Amino acid sequence: MSIPPPPGPRQPEGFQGPHAQGQQPQGPYAAPQPQGGQPPPQFPYGPHGPHGPYPPYGPYGFQPPAAGSAVNGVAIAALVCGLLCFLPAVGLVLGLIALWQIRRRPERGRGMAIAGTVLSSLGLALWVLSLSTGAVADFWEGFKEGARGNTILVLEEGDCFDSPDGLVGWGIEADPVPCSQEHDGEVFALVTLPDGAFPGDDSLFDTADDRCYALQDGYAMDAWALPSDVDVYHITPSRDSWDHGDRTIICVFGNRDADATLTGSLRRDESTLDADQVAYLKAAHVLNAALDRIPMTEAEEDLAGHRKWAGQMSEALAEQSGMLREHEWPADAEGPVTKLAGELEKAEAAWAKAAEADSPDAFYEYSAPGWELIDPHKSIAARKALDLTTTPPTFDEDEDESGSGSGSGDEGGTGGGDDGAGDDSIEV
Structure with a gap:
């Protein structure tokens, strides 16, 4: 009885195949055992061969995948995650799964699975290093800065910048430039707001207005050196940037004329002044703070309010004169x-x-000499000796319709007048 050959193309006569003459492979197409007690043929990879009892491709005789086999999809996903460096832990897991599947299926993609595993491992290592050094936090802060509306504002206190669309509006763009050249704005303070729901544009504007005007003296300590054409602006978070974590109000000095610019830094603080100049200006700020609280009514309308304010003026003057006498x-x-x-x-x-x-x-009888004694011109000699600006700033009457002298001055807020608020009042 003959055994039909296995299916497939016939081999030419005399073809020995991979086995020496007289040897037959074992497996599903093994030849019958010879009769007459002859020893069975030996398979080079059989029980006594170098690779143990199984063929070299595993215990079940798996062969390498043919050229037309499908590519393992998990291997592709692992490679994509490794190349793009996002979710590196996922790429690593997918690569290991793909290698496990390819060992058990006639599929291709082992090289992609290995590459995805290696790249994802590197990406995971970089993520761990970034977290340990704070690089991720720095990146997020940079992202939040860039998320403020349609602008890119990476500004710090003391920076000067140009703004193509001006300083008014929500979508302000800023290009940092040296303060020595013409510029649209100079940052003099940054205000960090607390977390919470978006407070609304109007509320943000009011907060910015109050905080920025209060902080300008800390940056421009010498009010006399501040040009009369300079005004305070502020840049507030938009609703979109607030959702991305933006909590910063940027306080800016700019020209009152929207078409005009500034040149040179307006900074006059401990970083640019000497210790004697700083001591003098700090004493002057005590009186300026009291002058800023002047009532907006006449004494006839609110005598109690004016008396209270006069008491604050007396206390401020006592503190200012004491600071001047104590300093060497x-x-x-x-x-x-x-x-x-x-x-x-x-x-x-x-x-x-x-x-x-x-x-x-x-009240007017006693306050009139009080105004005369704090006339800012009385401080010019002291300022000259300390090498500070000696020209008092002027007050723009158009900005104060009441003529109440609400602008405060250095060492004194106004000149004389029946109601303590003459036309020659000055402004910080």
């Missing part, structure tokens, strides 16, 4: 500063009487 001044500044302190002490007494006035007329 240079020899050439000692005389002018001491003389100014004496004038401020006289003004303190006048405002103390105004605080006790029992009628509007009495």
